[in-house]
Amino acid sequence: MELYCFGESGNAYKCALALTLTGTPWKPRFVDFFNGETRTEAFREVNEMGEVPVLVDGQNVLTQSGAILLHIVSKTWQLTGNTPFARNEVLRWILWDNHKLSTQIGTVRFLMNFVPADKRPEGVVPFLQGRLKAAYGVLNAHLAQRDWMVGDSVTIADLSCCGYLYYPEPFGFDRKDWPHIDAWLDRIAALPGWKHPYELMPGNPSDRA
Amino acid sequence: MELYCFGESGNAYKCALALTLTGTPWKPRFVDFFNGETRTEAFREVNEMGEVPVLVDGQNVLTQSGAILLHIVSKTWQLTGNTPFARNEVLRWILWDNHKLSTQIGTVRFLMNFVPADKRPEGVVPFLQGRLKAAYGVLNAHLAQRDWMVGDSVTIADLSCCGYLYYPEPFGFDRKDWPHIDAWLDRIAALPGWKHPYELMPGNPSDRA
Structure with a gap:
């Protein structure tokens, strides 16, 4: 492929x-x-x-x-979850990621790192960061009770939600502020390969x- | 249900x-x-x-x-499309809608209509409207060549993408500017029920x- x-x-x-x-x-x-x-x-x-x-x-x-x-x-x-109802759960977290998490991070990270300062539209970054804070809260709370997004092993829902969270460029996300996200990112990074x-x-x- | x-x-x-x-x-x-x-x-x-x-x-x-x-x-x-590869096409347009269209419209419409003018964050609406213009362009171009988003009948991809486009509150979208979207919205609205x-x-x- x-x-x-x-x-x-x-x-x-x-x-x-x-x-x-x-x-x-x-x-x-x-x-x-x-x-x-x-x-x-x-x-x-x-x-x-x-x-x-x-x-x-x-x-x-x-x-x-x-x-x-x-x-x-x-x-x-x-990467299926392989538990009852896993498919629905995986689907909804992928959709949530597309809807609430990755879209906004992509925009904020682009504006903060890949657009010259004098071309950055006023007000957009703090507004989207406010919305992202709510999304990080949802993700962190979800991971407080489990090791993986769905079921008891890694699925494509984890890979979707983590997509932007390993990048070094600043976009207003500090892993230390979200301990359950932080531990989960370590778990994913420890997977073989x-x-x-x-x-x-x-x-x-x-x-x- | x-x-x-x-x-x-x-x-x-x-x-x-x-x-x-x-x-x-x-x-x-x-x-x-x-x-x-x-x-x-x-x-x-x-x-x-x-x-x-x-x-x-x-x-x-x-x-x-x-x-x-x-x-x-x-x-x-x-609402399946019922054609070869329809499932993949339906999926990707639903994901695109979540990623590029409905999320942004939801935010713009909320800020313009449901938030007091003095509490609207500066700069966010025009920025998101700029991004939406690109999304309307993709949708309009796609519909220039077909009656429905996928295959030759209405699918859940149509229902996902049209979700915010019938609302009367202004959010910077004028059907007249996008003739293929306009005709498609009429086709959906003509469905029985x-x-x-x-x-x-x-x-x-x-x-x-």
């Missing part, structure tokens, strides 16, 4: 990590986001949404990290330094 | 509409969002995410509109006037 990705994309990282942890052979196809590749006609032919990740698996071309994660489960029968986003995918901020 | 909802929630509307269009018997359970019900301990017992919709179907308690829509498909075998959110669910802004 081939994954269109770049190191800074937390959404691509979710998929790269799922492929790696399931032992699925894959190779990255670097997308030069910071030089505008996702806005080109050629890329829009691949994904009309103009985003990474895109997973090419033979005739199947999938986009949206959540759909790709579900595809990896269906191919590998791993785990790698940091900048080790797993090509491209990182130092390329542009 | 019982759906925790209130009229102003576009995410609840997606589910109410899917239940109605599939002929599934359901009743609404009004949630008094504007008086803080979703922030109460009692409601957090129902949904730790503190959000509507919640669907109660016997022993199953589901949250997140996308997971509820998929549950309605699995129960009714309707279709109802406007304020007809389908209890609670609307006039209750608080």
Whole structure:
């Protein structure tokens, strides 16, 4: 399988990590986001949404990290939770992540780190950080009572929710403020084969330094 | 089935509409969002995410509109698309909606209509409207070539993406600017049994006037 990705994309990282942890052979196809590749006609032919990740698996071309994660489960029968009602629980946490967590982090992190200070729109970062604080609270409370998001082992719900939380660039999230999230990120990072986003995918901020 | 909802929630509307269009018997359970019900301990017992919709179907308690829509498909075998690869396509458009469309509209509409002018954070509305313009562009371009989001009939992907687009309160979206979205919203509204959110669910802004 081939994954269109770049190191800074937390959404691509979710998929790269799922492929790696399931032992699925894959190779990255670097997308030069910071030089505008996702806005080109050629890329829009691949994904009309103009985003990474895109997973090419033979005739199947999938986009949206959540759909790709579900595809990896269906191919590998791993990261499933394997408990009653796990499927519904996994689905709702992936949707929650897309709705409340990763979207907002992606925007805040981009504005704080990849946009020149004089081009940052006033007021947006603190507003979104306020909303994210509520989301971190929900996640931390959920993890207070369990080791994994769903059931008693790692699932794609964990990989979706953690996608942006290992990045070093500041976006207003300090692991020490959220002890249950902190411990859970350590648990994920201790899984055999785990790698940091900048080790797993090509491209990182130092390329542009 | 019982759906925790209130009229102003576009995410609840997606589910109410899917239940109605599939002929599934359901009743609404009004949630008094504007008086803080979703922030109460009692409601957090129902949904730790503190959000509507919640669907109660016997022993199953589901949250997140996308997971509820998929549950309605699995129960009714309707709104499926029923074409090769439809499932993946439906999934990715529901995820895209959660990621790029409904989240941002929900925030903008809330700030513009349900928050006093002097409490609106500076700069957030125009920034999110800029991002939404890109999302409307993706949706409009997709619909230029087809009547429905996936395949040749209405699916839960349509119901997810249209969830906020029938509301009368201004949020910077004018159907006339997006002719293919406009025609598609007319097609959905022409489906037998279709109802406007304020007809389908209890609670609307006039209750608080």
